[in-house]
Amino acid sequence: MATPWEKVKNPSQGDSSSIGSYANGCLAGGERLPLQGDGYQVIRSERGRYYGNSEMIVFLQQLMKQSRQLKIGNVLVGDIAMPRGGRFSSGHASHQTGLDADIWLRIPEQPLSPQALKTISALPMVDVKNYKIIDKNWSSKQAQLIQLAASDDRVARIFVHPVIKQQLCKAKWKDRNWLSKVRPWFGHYYHFHVRLNCPAGSTTCETQAPPPAGDGCGTELASWSPNYKAPVTSESVKAVKPKPKPVKVLPPMCAIVLKS
Template identity: 85%
Template structure:
C-alpha cells in the first residue's frame, strides 16, 4: 500500500519556523551546512525591487545581506536597469531545506531573477509571473530574445561589490559575459559557472567582517575564468587524453553533515 506523506511531514524543522531568533545577525557554519541567528527580513517592496514568491517565507537574511540587496537595487534603479525581482534568500533562521536548495542556509546567499520588468508588478502579477530563460539549454547558447545588456549590467554591478564572494550563473551566461567588452574585467573571476542558473543568478556574500562563527568561501581561482575552465562545461568539450595509467579509486561514501552545535540553540530559542 502506498502511503502519501504530507508536506509538513517532509519539511525540515527549519521550514516550520516562521520567526527569526532575537539578537544581532550571525551566520553560523557553512553556506550549505549552517543556520542564521538574528535574521532580518527584506521588505517585500523597496526602491528598485520586489520580492517574488513571498508566500514561501524565504526573504530573511543576515543584516549585511539585507543592506547589500537594498543598496544594489537602489544603484540598479539609478542606472535605469529596471525593477529587479528578488527570489529566495533564507528562511527565518536559515537551516536546511527539504528540497530546492543545498545552500542558502546562513543568510548570505540570495537569488535574483534575470527577468527585469520595467515597472513594479501588481500583487496578482507577482503571484503568477514566470521565470524567463536566458539560455537555450538544448542548443547551449544564449537566448538572444531575452538577454540584454541590462542583465549583464546587473550581474556586473553585484560582482563588483567587495562584499560579494561569488556569483553563480549558467555556463552559457558566463560565456556571454566573457564575450562582452568591459573596461574592468577583474570582477569576472567571481562569476562562476553552475548548471541550473539559467533564469536567475545566485549571489553569495563573504562572511561578515569580524565573524567567528561563519565558515568562509574559498576564493575563486586566479584569472577571469573565461578560458579552458569555462570551455570544460560545454557538452561538446573533449578533455585532453591522459597518457598516464588511470588508477581506479573506490568511491567513498559522503560523510553525514552535522550542523554546528550553536544551530541547535538557534532552532530551539
C-alpha cells in the first residue's frame, strides 16, 4: 500500500530544508533535478523520485559536469527522493530527506535515446553468488566516478557492495583518504548510493556520526566476506539479548510539510 508521501506529486513551497534523519524524515522545498543535463540522464523518471535538497541537486549537476569533462561517460541517475521526501512503501529505508541519491554503475558513452531510457537494465558489477567482481563490467571509469564523488567535502558516505569496496582498496591511489567514506553494504552491486552531510546552518537535519578512521580496507571489510571467521573472544561467546527496534516517529514538522 502506498504511503501518504508516495501520493504527493509536487514539492512544498519555500527554501529547501531536510528535516529529521536520512531514514526518518522529510523534505520541505524540494528541488527537481532536470531529467537530462550536462553529462547525465535520469532513469525511471516515471517514479517521480528526482527531487532533492537544493544542495543535492547542485552536487549532482557539478559531479556530472566533472564526469563529462574527464570523459567518464554519460552518467545515469536513479532515485533521489520523492517531492516531499518521506517514507517509501518498499525499496528504500533512507532517501527520505533529499540528501541521498543512487547513481548507476552502467555508464554509457553517449546519452541514451528516450526509448533506450525506458528499457535499459542495470548492469551488475558483482557476481554476488561467488563474491567476486565481474571483470568485463567493471573498469577504471566506475572507480574514477566513485572516487570523484567521495572526494567532495559535501559527501558524508557512499555505499557500495563489499566486493566493490574491495576492488577500490586494491587500486593504487595517490590519496586514499576518501576511501574512508566508501562504506560496504549489501545490495549495492549495480549502483552506488551517495549521502550528503546536512547542509551548513541547517537546524532541522539530523547528521550522522562520521565513518571510522582509516581507509576501511582491513578487518572491517574482510568481515563482510561469507568466508570470514571472526576470532572467538570471551565477549563473543556471551549470549546477547537482541534489543527491540524503537518505533520511528516522524518529526512534527513533517506533518506540516505533508499537508501544506
